Amino acid sequence: MPRTRAGRAPLTRDRVVAAASDVADAVGTQRLTMRLVADRLDVEAMALYRHVADKDDLLDALAERVLDRLNDAAAQLPGPAPGTPWTAVARERVLVAREVLLRHPWAPRLVHERGTMGPATLRWFDDLSAVLFTGGCSADLVHHAMHALGTRAIGYNAELLDVTPTGAEQDGEEMLSAMSAMSETYPAITRMVAEIAHDASTTLGWCDDQAEFEFGLDILLEGIERRRAAGGDGPPSGATGLSP
Amino acid sequence: MPRTRAGRAPLTRDRVVAAASDVADAVGTQRLTMRLVADRLDVEAMALYRHVADKDDLLDALAERVLDRLNDAAAQLPGPAPGTPWTAVARERVLVAREVLLRHPWAPRLVHERGTMGPATLRWFDDLSAVLFTGGCSADLVHHAMHALGTRAIGYNAELLDVTPTGAEQDGEEMLSAMSAMSETYPAITRMVAEIAHDASTTLGWCDDQAEFEFGLDILLEGIERRRAAGGDGPPSGATGLSP
């Protein structure tokens, strides 16, 4: 590992982002300062600008770094026993994501604020989409579910899947090769997009925010009413006093 | 209306908060600056500190102001036709709240960031709780529903109902009179708290975040699976291709 004359390891983008994560752990994302990040690296603030464009870029990178950790955690999950319903598999993935996010109290807010759609985020959504496809969900249903679960699981709120890879031109050739690269890396997302685009009659625009919101809301109301009718309460599956 | 020598209306906390709302509309909450708010009032920044403690206080007040607008909008809703199921009434309330919130693009994030539990927020939750009680939901179910719907409707994420009114002492007398005042102003919330406290056997701590999260998650998964089994998609109630 090369060293500068002063004996410090050389700065890299990764070390800068890691230092930012440490600073956020210590003082929160709100009070994170370029100067504080630099201090942790024994460097002047201006040195950071060689590795990140500006503070926004650094925070985006920090959000992606958190999503990387989610993917690491998901990868270490044991494969589900054969015959496990897809809902149980999806449930575990979301709960693991939440567990990792809560290790950094600042993480949910950061991911929510910056709706970045970087490789780590795409990976997470692709894996979860695959679970639903395997469970027999249609492309449309997977799409709606990603909105509803994505919001709940990782606080993700941006337009899902404005996924034209950065740098890809709009002219045909490049578009095609970009899409075929996408389909190898993110097969479930690609399938979802392709099937919905193919069957455009049921889609009222790509990611209609209002429709997605109502989808999630209606499911919640339906589930609450079902529990009321059953006379129960909720999580503790208690046998409480019936409703007045 | 009294005027200063310079002919301007005198500053009030309300005018300061209103100006902050205008500034936020123009440049967003992120770029809102004490100096910008002051400019809009033709005043120096330091004059604001006579009416708000600091910037944090101003942003809290701004969040409460938005919740006031939600309550105004809810108050103007026509009463539901007799026989309307509670789910439809609740649905409309949540959708109206969202509509108002979206009029100020910065509003959802602000309300989410500052989980204030001021009078306006309490009023909104009390009204929605009343709808569920009227629909026959148990206190426990109302509580869980407030968490699930509150998050979805207004991005509310703080501990619901750390509601000991500010300034109330812990000694018995004052506590009692504070609670009876609460019960007049917020009858549904008071009922919810009282019934849950009374029947403590089913409650595992007041506002167990993890349990509330799983409550909402399970309802979503259940609803998605139900739609898969029905072979449908979601919002457009379309008759698309069945799942693969």
Added chain:
DNA sequence: ACCTGAACACCGTTCAAGT
């Protein structure tokens, strides 16, 4: 009583200069 001017300790970011 209410507002202002000047000042303080901080920001993010730039650019020429050092090594």
Added chain:
DNA sequence: ACCTGAACACCGTTCAAGT
């Protein structure tokens, strides 16, 4: 090539001073 010093245009906030 990589980092630093000095500087710029901003912040939030204070406090004594004005009217």
